[in-house]
Amino acid sequence: MLDRPKAAACRVGIDIGGTFTDLVVVNDQGETFTKKVSSTADNYARAIIEGLAGVLEPAGLSVDRISEFLHGTTVGSNTILELKGARIGLIGTKGFRDILEIRNLRMPRLYDLRWDKPAPLVERYLRLTVNERVDATGAITTPLSRSEVEAAVQRLLAEKVEGIAVCLLNSYANPSHERLIAEVIRELAPDLPYSISSDVLPQMKEYERTSTTVVNAYIMPIVASYLKHLGDSLRNEGMKAPILLMQSNGGLTTAEEASEKPVNIVESGPAAGVVGAVRHAVNSGHSDIISFDMGGTTAKASVAENGQFVLSQQYSVGGGIMISSRLLTGGGYLLAVPAIDVAEVGAGGGSIVWIDAGGSMQIGPESAGANPGPVCYNKGGDRPTVTDANVILGYINPEYLVGGELKLDAARARNHFDRLLAKPLGVDVTTAAYGARQIAISNMIRAIKAVTSERGRDPRGFTLFALGGNGALFAAGMARELGIKSILVPPSAGLFSAYGLLHADVEHYYGETVRRLLRDIEPDTWLRSWSRLEDKARAQLSLDGFSEDEIHIRRFANMRYKGQTFEMNISLPDGPLTEASLATIEEAFGTEHERTYGHRASLDEPVQLISIQIAGLAARPGSAKPGKPQAHSGDLRAEQPPRKAYFGSEHGWLDTAIIPRSALTEPRRGPCIVEEYDTTCVIPPNATARLDAMSNIIITLE
Template sequence: MLDMWRVGIDVGGTFTDLFAWEETDKSYKTAKVLTTKDDRSRGVVQSIEAAGIAFDQISFLMHGTTTATNSLIERNYPDAAFITTEGFRDTIEIGRQHRKALYDPYQSKPEPLIRRRNRFAIPERMSAKGQPRRPLDEDIAQQVAETIARRGIQSVGIGFINSYSNPAHEQRMRQIVREANPQAHIVISAETRPIFREHGRFTTTAIRACMMPVMTSYFDRLEDALRAKGFRGSLLILKSNGGVMGAKNAKDRPEELIESGPAGGVAYASYLSRTTDFDNIIHTDVGGTSFDASIVEHGKGLITRSYELEWEVPVSVPMLDIHSVGAGGGSIGWVDEGGSLRVGPRSAGSEPGPACYRRGGAEPTITDANLILGRLNPSLSDKFELDVAAAERAIDGLAAKIGLSRLETAEGMIRISCETMAQAVKGVVVARARDPRDFVLASFGGAGPMHACFVAQAMNIPKVIIPGQAGVASAFGATAMNIRHDVEAFHYASLDDVDVADLNRLYAELEDKALNRLLADGIGASETKITRTAQMRYVGQTYEVDTDIPNGTIKKEQISSIADAFHNAHRLEYGVSSDDFPIAFVALGVTAVGALTEPPHFNFGAKQSRANGASRDVYFDGHWIKSSLYSSGELQPGSTVKGPSIVEYTDSIAVLPPGTSGKVDDSGNLIVTIAN
């Protein structure tokens, strides 16, 4: 019988990571290759070849990708059009008239997702209760459809005011556009995001329209490349909500892929929560380009519906609450107009990469700084030889601009980068009213363990978990994810006066939609778990709180328990609740999960200790300090590591500064205690 592999692949800005485990004997393989930016699907194929896995022996390929995010941020996609109600043409550009910096008179909004010349307004009007107030002007609609076709635009979003209550006008507009332009991708807001607040609904619809041709092209290329190599398994794509979906669903709903890459890291943090004694974890992931932070509480990543791709560019779908900043191993050091040292967000990425990579890079990066400070082995764990002289030249050029020594500049870059990372952690912890002292910090990514202890010190986090496979953690996490679909519908009703028959009917409809999406991914009803939520608020509030709703037929006598669940959820998020204000439903949601086989409990520790007592000088706080050196193969469960130390793993390097100490647990994770 052939070995069959579960393969997870995470395509980052610098590296493409792979983790795979065999479904029978539970052996595993890893690989890390440079990301092929011209066509990221090539890097996916190369990582499988580097791991030595036969393509016809892959049962599931779980793929996390930043392609959608990068295309949106760079505005790198074919022209798209947007059709809306007369008077709302500029809604996606005006936004909510918030200011990112209250007192900055020179701030500007992000570039609109769709250019104004390609945004069109049609006379029509639907009331908030779904009653037609003004019929769709079909003559103007026809003219607009013909204009879009004449311009050669092949992707169209349609978003009419109040269409969440009655989609008839949007559906008719889609027919008209399709008649004029049969090959176009056409999306309507009533299907993309059928709830109120037009800015988020319109923007999310525009994102789907912009991304459909990009992601369809990418997944088509990837599927063709994999099939040509003999792949016959299931291609599953990581979603922003912490689940996966089939490639067909991913092509149709690309707005659900915005945090596809980082979602794998959250899944690995959840796996750690289930296999260690730590219930509450702050997940952090440092790659070559970015730093991601999120919270895993009681084994689950927290979900948000207020995610913004950029300021005033909301993506109004349920997403893991991940905060990302431009701080990674490839982040470039520079001097601003005031003469201050800065680091990032610009990154050298994989092309040309840090100066020490010998790929043409000449600008100073975090990787170059760590090399000069003795924290990186020039042989990079025997992968390839780093160019120390090139790193020194890059750092020297920056040092000359600010009047510091080479070592002072390198250490300053690390401190600034770690403070940027700490602020990202603070952003997710404080925003959710959590105390960082109640959590441990899990450090993932090739560059993560080098900086984790410094970030934990800055945030008063008492412990750090460094997994044995930290360098490919997001790829590992991908193999621990289930197929998941979230569907929602607008429903405003007072809790006291709600018609339970309406509730039951709407939840039944949502469950049917969710089950049909799972069916499209090959999951039968018997393999499915359904959970219900409702977005609820006190009457008069402008924000909602997700509240768990019981399954099955809801009865009138259950209303009081639903109220209690809302009070508890509100208290958890905001620290307060009240019995004095009435409660209202705003939207209903259903999550359908198709469970896949959980990864086995791996032990990444060595079978026996082979400590060799090696050491080298490493630069900490202005001094060279003799530091112990370990390879991960020297550490077995129960082994202790006292800082200052360097631990070299296959795909990452851990730095334990003075005052820290670590111990290896039964699974091979290094648990570091921070002296604050």
């Protein structure tokens, strides 16, 4: 149960990015305090502890007054990307030893003969099999010998493994053999971490289930160690509040649950930004948005309709960044768990600008990160970045980044850009810098198209919601290329992933394979399956400390036309399941299929239900949500002298007004630049900006 301090005074949201760690504190009156500090990659907890002191003290608070500590972390994804996970073994069914090698035959580069599949996270000599078989109905056709299991476990222990993953054929239908293996592991090595697929992902599809279970076991010791170290550090500072982690699906979970199933928090950072954007947009009167989150390392795009973000049922990590089509998958390690549908490209502020062998300028995916950072940081970085280009073009004030706390060396950025890019390309430094910016915009537009036009959505019907430290720098240029007319830049846009944590609910997902034709299902039978999953969710949320009145259940189903290979996830209505509601669900599937792929099957083509899922959500009523952020000492108080900024060959260098957000109480035509503690917003010529009732900057493009 969550042990909440009785004298609750504030909630804290902390998101760790590749360059900065963002902190947002909201007290019980809704007053919001923010802080941005450099990430400490060698020990992420150090930046958190130092940042907390810097944000709590001005608010008149202390660590022991924290009621909830909400955290988005990159530890899981970084462990996979850097291949620094635990040394683990895998126990599978005889004949399926090489499923991690065979995969599902998806290739990200169809005609590249030099492309190699990622190395399996478990070396072949650590992949063992046992003679057992369960059929697709759950019937045992070949019993499992306990002595064979003991021998396999002893062999892995002799190899000094740090964890064991277990995935047997059809164990989603009958987990008894996996339970036996887990029992043997606990007897022979009580302290050894292990993951069994019937707990991690009790659903059909053998490779997807195996890969997900292996990833869970691979990162479990690292994530558990990080969370324990963070918890101990915070308790030493006097904090009594529970640590809640953002999951990839947009919900929160406890540190204990995240330590057991870290596969659910791999994409927690990007998810938090989307959650915050959607909740804030709805409160501001915008239900259909494209969230565009650009930080120091990557840019991420996601779409929300009718105030709901889109969930993907599987994604890959570690296969490189795809900036063309979402259909070309298979390059990384697959995770078949619900996650907010986010497209990502390697185009952040710290992305390195370089010239390829053909003499063309390229952006990323390599990033200068927080250390040494862009050239203009003057911390030893010697390769030009996107941030250096923005400084050269006059968009970023060298004296003002992070409210003036980080001084930039504009001359150094210009010299490196000129020597390493402009001269080799035979152009002047302004042209080179503007070209780098346009290439970055082009790459990021591909990410937006991946979640809109490639999903059957017209981006022109959405509002572009710009967040992240660099989102508002590029939003207008991207919107113009896409035909989007309206842009929303929220207050404290550069810390919005941390804001999202404070808007999220505690959430647990449970699923079950069904594999029946929808029109053949008896409602009573289906209802019993739902009830089993709902009971699990309610029981877990009750253990988390929530009452029945605080719990809400949402239903989902994965469906496909009979004979298809891949499913679509459909949100189902609340209420009883009847013959009429089954027909409504089938129609909803057909409508979504037509919208996404441009066609639907005829009525004589049956819809097949593959699996069902429920999400159990809970939140404390009246828990403080972020309000208007406090003013920072470095914030602009009044309009500053204009600065020259370059807006392409059409406009050239223009005198550009430098203004605080408050100057937009009356509509203002561009060009102008809004400078704030955590972000810079560029309003180009032929655009108008104003403030709405929620202090959002609303940019309208002509």
